[in-house]
Amino acid sequence: MGVNPEPQIVELPPLDRRADVGHVNADTRTVDLVFSTGAAVDRTDYWTGKRYREVLSMDPKAVRLDRLNAGAPLLDSHSSYSLDSVMGAVVDGSASVSKGAGRASVRFSKRAAVDPVFQDVTDGIIRSVSVGYRVHKFEESQGADGVLVRTALDWEPYEVSLVAMPADVGARVRSGDKGTDVNLCVIVTREVSEDTSMATETKAAPTTEPPATPATRAAEPAAPAAPAVDVAAVRAEERARALTIRTSAKVVGLVDEAFVDGLIGSDKSLDACRAEIINELEARQRKTPNTDHRHTAGIVAGEDERDKFGRGVGAWLLHKAGLAPQFARLAEQGKVDKLEDPGEYRGLSLMDLARLCLDRANVRTRGLDKMQVAALAFTTRDGGIMQSTSDFAVLLENVMHKVLQMAYGITPDTWRRFCAQSTVPDFRASSRYRMGSLSVLDSLTENGEFKNKPINDVEKATITATTKGNIIGITRAMIVNDDMAAFTRLLSMLGRAAALSIEADVYNLIGLNSGLGPTQSDSQPLFHANRSNVSTGAALSAAAIDADRVVMAQQKEPNGNDYTNLKPSILLVPIGLGGVARVINISQYDPDNISGASSKATMKPNVVAGLFADVVDTPRLTGTRRYLFADPSQAPVIEVAFLEGAPAPVLESQDGWRSDGAEMRVRFDYGVAAIDWRGAVTNAGV
Secondary structure (H helix, E strand, O other), X not given: OOOOOOOEEEEEOOEEEEEEEEEEEOOOOEEEEEEEOOEOXXXXXXXXXXXXXXXXXXXXXXXXXXXXXXXXEEEEOOOOOOHHHEEEEEOOOOOEEEOOEEEEEEEEOOOOOOHHHHHHHHOOOOOXXXXXXXXXXXXXXXOOOOOEEEEEEEXXXXXXXXXXXXXXXXXXXXXXXXXXXXXXXXXXXXOOOOOOOOOOEOOOOOOOOOOOOHHHHOOOOOOOOOOOOOXXXXXXXXXXXXXXXXXXXXXXXXXXXXXXHXXXXXXXXXXXXXXXXXXXXXXXXXXXXXXXXXXXXXXOOOHHHHHHHHHHHHHHHHHHOOOHHHHHHHHHOOOOOOOOOOHHHOOOOHHHHHHHHHHHOOOOOOOOOHHHHHHHHOOEOOOOOEOOOOHHHHHHHHHHHHHHHHHHHHOOOOHHHXXXXXXXXXXXXXXXXXXOOOOOOOOOOOOOOOOOOOOOEEEEEEEOOXXXXXXXXXXXXXXXXXXXXXXXXXXXXXXXXHHHHHHHHHHHHHHHXXXXXXXXXXXXXOOOHHHOOEOOOOOOOHHHHHHHHHHHHOXXXXXXXXXXXXXXXXXXXXXXXXXXXXXXXXXXXOHHHHOOOOOHHHOOEOOOOOOOOEEEEEOOOOOOOEEEEEOOOOOOOEEEEEEOOOOOOEEEEEEOOOOOEEEEEEEEEEEEEEXXXXXXXXXXXX
């Protein structure tokens, strides 16, 4: 299947999940609960911002229960900043994992302050439980729907909390990540074949195996031991956190005590609190704008201020290029983020922005002509660093990247409607395997034995990503001429070209061998009589399509054990046959029989009415040949694979060497290949 990449070690914050309160014993003040079922949840990578799906393995060997069984705390909403938030503890030795669920008993404190909470639990008012845990080892794989899946093979619950009812009880919505505490986690990437389906929810089968002991874990990779809870250190950390939040608010002039107290009492990290302070200050300034134009400097708060500058300038450049209405429409559709108000940067020319970037880098521009200013802007970073990608070039690159992505996203295509999509980890050939089938079960005679019946990977195809792209130059003259529209027009064309590159490659692949598709590893084209996926030539009609349907259904599994019984879902035809194809697909009666019929009683029903979920017609096909495809999620025939992490064209920049300014490179990494022939049938027509 391939060589797995080396494991990587990353830092993760503490995590938590929702679960349910169970049986309550009022005499002993104990409650039985399920703290986890391992159900899949969508998360965001703590450092990269990348989305993934997390599944907790409910194999008893995968869960470290030592801390729970040693009397882990029962907390109020994961709050660990005060001893008052401790409402009880896990009963020693009560935690276990079996039948796909983690269970434990907790004992409530007899403090008067806890009594109302325990009463609400007893009355069934408080029912939601959340477990705090750390993951020490993930196995990373690709889900059947293309989403990255991380399965926790070694994880450790360390506290249980009572929480308010989540917004979506059925979905077990997770809480946000707490604090800035992190732990080291090993991530192992597992290569998965195309036909391997990844479950989005993992529940272990019933097992009688005991929880893992230190001896059984000895053979597993060593993971960093979780530190013991130091109450004094936690309280000191919280005091430092509160002081830092108050100081950050005072530095920028935000003196709203209620707002600051709310941040201190929240579960947000310091970085998140700082961002909230800046966002709150910006919101208040927009309500009471500064009309004193003698003072235009923004609030300086390290990277936050630099990011604010970049967002404001970027928004203005898109307005300046006349693209704001397009972005507004896409934002309403949820395809892009809403553009910010350019604010103080509105009305600035490209030369004004070049001078502003140099001023921010403490480079004097007095006495320099426009060409000299433009030259310096392309070679100076904030802080005066030379010979690296300049801040001015980075600003332009960010805007150009948005334009590129927008143009790529809105360019119409047809390949997505009948091709499968996937990712590949690198530029080497990636294998796609097709497994055989069992057909039917073997008969068992009296006193007979059950027989083993292996399923082998009987066919293999490969797909390889390659790189396409171009370099464009942004010159000093373009900056001096203040021609922002020229940049955006060029990037729009490149984005459209990137989208059409895939479209052209897919149809070029289909068009090989006079429309019979690419030559496969057996030296025969994708469509061939020996494969039984070529129908007898007939003009496009309901009867002919029905014959095509029968040909597809009669295909055999790779090992020949049984019929595929696939049904066509997409009809692909030349543009000239699109109208006829749609009429046939939606007509209640056979269109070829309607003209000669005098009444409905003599009309012939359309045997293929509604057969196709989609009819695709394109000028990239000519003649009369048509193609019938099964649903690509069930039987993929043609696959488009993107390089992992780059599902769209990427824009990169550097200081110009061949051009008088900066060079921007558009790069797009993908591959197109035919990976199986059973999910399609072709008919040459007449």
